[in-house]
Amino acid sequence: MAQNKKILDARNIYTYFYTESGVVEALDGVSFDVNYGEPVGIVGESGCGKTVTAHSTLRILPKNGKTVAGDIIYKGVNLLDLPDLQMRRIRGKEIAMIFQDPMTSLNPIFKVSDQMTEVIALHRKCNKKEALEIAIETLDQVGISEAEKRITDYPHQFSGGMRQRILIARALALQPSLLIADEPTTALDVTIQAQVLEIIKEMQKKLGLAMMLITHNLGVVAETTKRVHIFYGGRVVESGPTEEIFLDPKHPYTYALFESIPSLEKDKTRLETIPGNVPRLINPPKGCRFHPRCKYATEICSRVRPPEFKFGKGRRVACHHFEELDLHIDMESIRESKAIKEEA
Amino acid sequence: MTTLEEYETIDLFSNWDQKTQPIITIDNLKKWFPVSQQSVLFSRVVANIKAVDGVNLFLNKGETLGLVGESGCGKSTTARVIVKLEKPTEGSIYFKGIDIFQPMSREEELAVKRQLQMVFQDPYSSLNPRRMVLDLIKEPFDIHYPDMLYEEKESRVLEILAKVGLEDYHALRYPHEFSGGQRQRLGIARALAIHPEVILLDEPVSALDVSVQAQILNLLHDLQKDFDLTFMFIAHDLSVIKHVSDRVAVMYLGKIMEMCPTGELFRKTAHPYSVSLLSAIPRPDPRIKMDRIILEGDVPSAINPPTGCPFHPRCYKAQEICSKVTPQLEELEPNHYVSCHFPEI
Ligand SMILES: Nc1ncnc2c1ncn2[C@@H]1O[C@H](COP(=O)(O)OP(=O)(O)OP(=O)(O)O)[C@@H](O)[C@H]1O
Ligand SMILES: Nc1ncnc2c1ncn2[C@@H]1O[C@H](COP(=O)(O)OP(=O)(O)O)[C@@H](O)[C@H]1O
Ligand code: SF4
Ligand code: SF4
Ligand SMILES: [Mg+2]
Ligand SMILES: [Mg+2]
Numbered sequence: 001m002a003q004n005k006k007i008l009d010a011r012n013i014y015t016y017f018y019t020e021s022g023v024v025e026a027l028d029g030v031s032f033d034v035n036y037g038e039p040v041g042i043v044g045e046s047g048c049g050k051t052v053t054a055h056s057t058l059r060i061l062p063k064n065g066k067t068v069a070g071d072i073i074y075k076g077v078n079l080l081d082l083p084d085l086q087m088r089r090i091r092g093k094e095i096a097m098i099f100q101d102p103m104t105s106l107n108p109i110f111k112v113s114d115q116m117t118e119v120i121a122l123h124r125k126c127n128k129k130e131a132l133e134i135a136i137e138t139l140d141q142v143g144i145s146e147a148e149k150r151i152t153d154y155p156h157q158f159s160g161g162m163r164q165r166i167l168i169a170r171a172l173a174l175q176p177s178l179l180i181a182d183e184p185t186t187a188l189d190v191t192i193q194a195q196v197l198e199i200i201k202e203m204q205k206k207l208g209l210a211m212m213l214i215t216h217n218l219g220v221v222a223e224t225t226k227r228v229h230i231f232y233g234g235r236v237v238e239s240g241p242t243e244e245i246f247l248d249p250k251h252p253y254t255y256a257l258f259e260s261i262p263s264l265e266k267d268k269t270r271l272e273t274i275p276g277n278v279p280r281l282i283n284p285p286k287g288c289r290f291h292p293r294c295k296y297a298t299e300i301c302s303r304v305r306p307p308e309f310k311f312g313k314g315r316r317v318a319c320h321h322f323e324e325l326d327l328h329i330d331m332e333s334i335r336e337s338k339a340i341k342e343e344a
Numbered sequence: 345m346t347t348l349e350e351y352e353t354i355d356l357f358s359n360w361d362q363k364t365q366p367i368i369t370i371d372n373l374k375k376w377f378p379v380s381q382q383s384v385l386f387s388r389v390v391a392n393i394k395a396v397d398g399v400n401l402f403l404n405k406g407e408t409l410g411l412v413g414e415s416g417c418g419k420s421t422t423a424r425v426i427v428k429l430e431k432p433t434e435g436s437i438y439f440k441g442i443d444i445f446q447p448m449s450r451e452e453e454l455a456v457k458r459q460l461q462m463v464f465q466d467p468y469s470s471l472n473p474r475r476m477v478l479d480l481i482k483e484p485f486d487i488h489y490p491d492m493l494y495e496e497k498e499s500r501v502l503e504i505l506a507k508v509g510l511e512d513y514h515a516l517r518y519p520h521e522f523s524g525g526q527r528q529r530l531g532i533a534r535a536l537a538i539h540p541e542v543i544l545l546d547e548p549v550s551a552l553d554v555s556v557q558a559q560i561l562n563l564l565h566d567l568q569k570d571f572d573l574t575f576m577f578i579a580h581d582l583s584v585i586k587h588v589s590d591r592v593a594v595m596y597l598g599k600i601m602e603m604c605p606t607g608e609l610f611r612k613t614a615h616p617y618s619v620s621l622l623s624a625i626p627r628p629d630p631r632i633k634m635d636r637i638i639l640e641g642d643v644p645s646a647i648n649p650p651t652g653c654p655f656h657p658r659c660y661k662a663q664e665i666c667s668k669v670t671p672q673l674e675e676l677e678p679n680h681y682v683s684c685h686f687p688e689i
Contacts, residue, residue, distance in 0.1 A: 045553040045554060045555060046553055159642045161642060162642070189414035189415055189580065189643070190414065190580065190582075190621065190624045190625060191414060191620060191621065191624045191639045191643075192414075192642065193624065193626070194623075194624035194626075194636060194638055194639070195638055195639070197626070198636070198638055216553075216554065217626065218554075218628035219625065219626030219627050219628045220626045221628075222626065222627060222628045222629060222630045223626045223627070223630075242630055243630040243631070246628065246629060246630050247629075247630070247631070256555070257554060257555060258628070260554065260555055260557075260558035261554055261557075261558070261583070261628065262558075262561065262583045262584050262586065262587035262588075263583050263627075263628060263629075264582065264583050264586055264610065264625065264627065265627075265629065270562050270565060271558040271561055271562055271587070272558065273555075273558040273559045273562060274555040274558070274559075275559075277523045277524075277525060277526075277553075277556060278553055278555065278556075293555075
């Protein structure tokens with residue numbers, strides 16, 4: 001039964017890039033899942049493998065990249081075993097993707113109508129005229145006013161926020177079951193980001209879409225997703241319900257990350273920092289990839305890959321010292337001390 | 345070693361009273377960029393990008409003023425005019441009481457520039473890739489202290505590298521050999537080298553990973569204390585601004601909407617744009633459920649900014665007068681400046 005809840009179940013994916021300076025171990029045994037109708041967050045700093053995860057799932061890696069091991073089960077079928085032709089039908093129609101850079105994913109020399117109707121006609125098996133109607137309707141749904149007039153404009157005639165809406169509309173018009181959104185609001189200003197997130201949330205609910213929201217913005221994840229997978233250095237270090245992880249992170253990296261971000265709830269003080277830099281994935285650290293930066297690291301951490309501990313309602317943590325550490329962020333006391341200060 | 349101050353030959357700023365006067369005062373600053381139409385015979389100006397369109401603000405000695413606003417609202421341009429990388433179209437900038445755009449000798453010009461330094465947003469493109477770190481950081485000494493001995497310059501470079509958390513051997517490396525966070529340390533070292541009074545930090549952490557951002561923010565915090573620096577900290581991330589600033593100025597379409605102590609911006613938000621901006625920030629706490637003000641439409645173009653209050657087409661409080669009369673930045677409560685006809689306080 002539990003099996004049927006999952007629309008996407010990725011197990012132990014290894015994706016490598018073969019470059020002149022060596023093999024980039026971009027995904028090193030990544031496992032994650034997405035349930036039907038569920039918005040899931042993929043979170044991590046730059047270079048930790050978020051985009052590669054999405055590209056591996058859709059099998060759109062560049063030539064020098066290859067998923068060398070693992071299973072990516074979508075609706076019971078292993079995508080990694082599918083013939084190319086069938087995989088092509090999955091893309092767009094079943095799994096749609098919104099890319100990181102809204103400027104480059106629309107072709108500047110074609111009208112928006114051309115860029116939408118063709119794929120719609122193809123995947124929804126309808127004629128051009130019906131496709132145009134569908135396109136206008138979805139543009140209207142994502143808040144492009146006067147859609148029937150504006151659809152014949154070129155991409156540069158739209159602002160960044162509107163272009164991102166067009167991409168959302170194009171993805172949704174194909175009625176996919178799973179939407180992968182890679183940093184859909186990173187390039188946008190906060191007030192525009194708020195507009196676009198609102199639309200994504202609304203459409204996700206209305207259509208009952210499963211969604212993988214990829215982002216490094218912890219605020220965006222907190223507000224948009226129910227469950228989250230935290231990535232570090234090409235691995236998933238922690239997974240579980242968003243609310244639980246945000247209030248009570250258990251992996252030393254997740255914990256340190258939350259402590260190191262300035263937030264509106266904190267005051268002007270020194271921040272907790274994580275020493276060093278995010279690891280490069282050619283010759284990454286042995287054992288736990290976080291060990292050179294982890295203040296709890298012991299000898300075993302630098303040698304042995306940490307096992308995964310499962311606990312609570314679907315939480316997973318990959319850390320040798322998970323059991324002894326018992327990390328705990330005391331949000332209540334933060335809130336209280338703030339309240340006291342404000343009264344004073 | 346002699347102190348850098350002993351190299352000073354002119355004393356331009358003797359009239360400045362640091363107890364009563366801000367270190368920098370900006371008065372009705374405008375910076376317009378002409379847009380011209382080219383034809384075979386002539387080129388004529390058809391419009392102006394009003395990047396900065398009447399900015400008033402001030403910086404007190406030793407404080408951090410956060411300058412926040414969405415992209416294109418004129419933050420960088422304001423900073424670039426302050427460090428004299430651009431000439432104003434209109435208005436004045438006073439540094440320690442002196443109008444820095446009045447005619448002055450080359451010596452005086454250098455004396456001003458020495459004290460006003462800038463750190464740029466993109467640590468990748470703001471450092472010349474072909475120059476060794478030693479030369480990059482030595483350059484300000486070459487310009488400002490040509491008579492200083494090579495050995496002294498060198499030891500000063502090493503000293504400043506240590507201050508920003510880098511090692512001696514880094515001096516012999518090239519920018520591409522550094523990570524993003526380290527490159528930002530280089531940018532800071534370069535600005536800091538000649539002991540300026542004021543550093544304008546243009547989005548110094550926007551390009552960095554979150555875990556590295558905290559290191560740089562802490563570094564800036566420590567340097568400010570050690571060197572008694574005044575910062576103007578530009579950012580679009582209000583959480584960062586809240587963290588670093590003593591006071592905040594909120595900018596929209598080339599104008600200052602609100603300027604006040606940081607705490608007040610959050611507790612006593614006065615300008616409808618500030619209210620909307622605050623409400624738009626996604627909060628990293630799943631328990632916070634808020635009624636968000638979703639602004640309609642986009643930031644209008646700086647070529648044809650709206651008449652009257654530039655925020656009126658998107659403002660939830662706009663009345664007829666807002667599109668006709670431009671509100672002026674006024675001190676509504678002590679140290680709380682707002683430009684709005686119907687402020688929330
Ligand atoms: N075509 C490629 N060739 C070589 N290495 C690559 C290639 N694409 C990605 N990588 C490497 O794989 C790792 C993961 O990259 P990925 O793009 O998934 O990061 P990300 O988590 O999406 O980061 P960001 O937040 O910057 O988008 C990085 O180390 C990256 O340098
Ligand atoms: N050299 C320039 N020539 C023409 N337009 C410019 C130039 N520099 C900035 N602008 C324009 O001025 C406006 C403000 O820019 P900027 O100060 O860089 O904004 P911010 O730093 O707040 O994002 C923008 O519309 C920008 O495109
Ligand atoms: S396994 Fe060791 S190094 Fe890795 S997070 Fe846990 S304690 Fe830190
Ligand atoms: S002046 Fe009018 S339009 Fe402008 S912010 Fe105030 S109320 Fe809104
Ligand atoms: Mg990415
Ligand atoms: Mg800028």
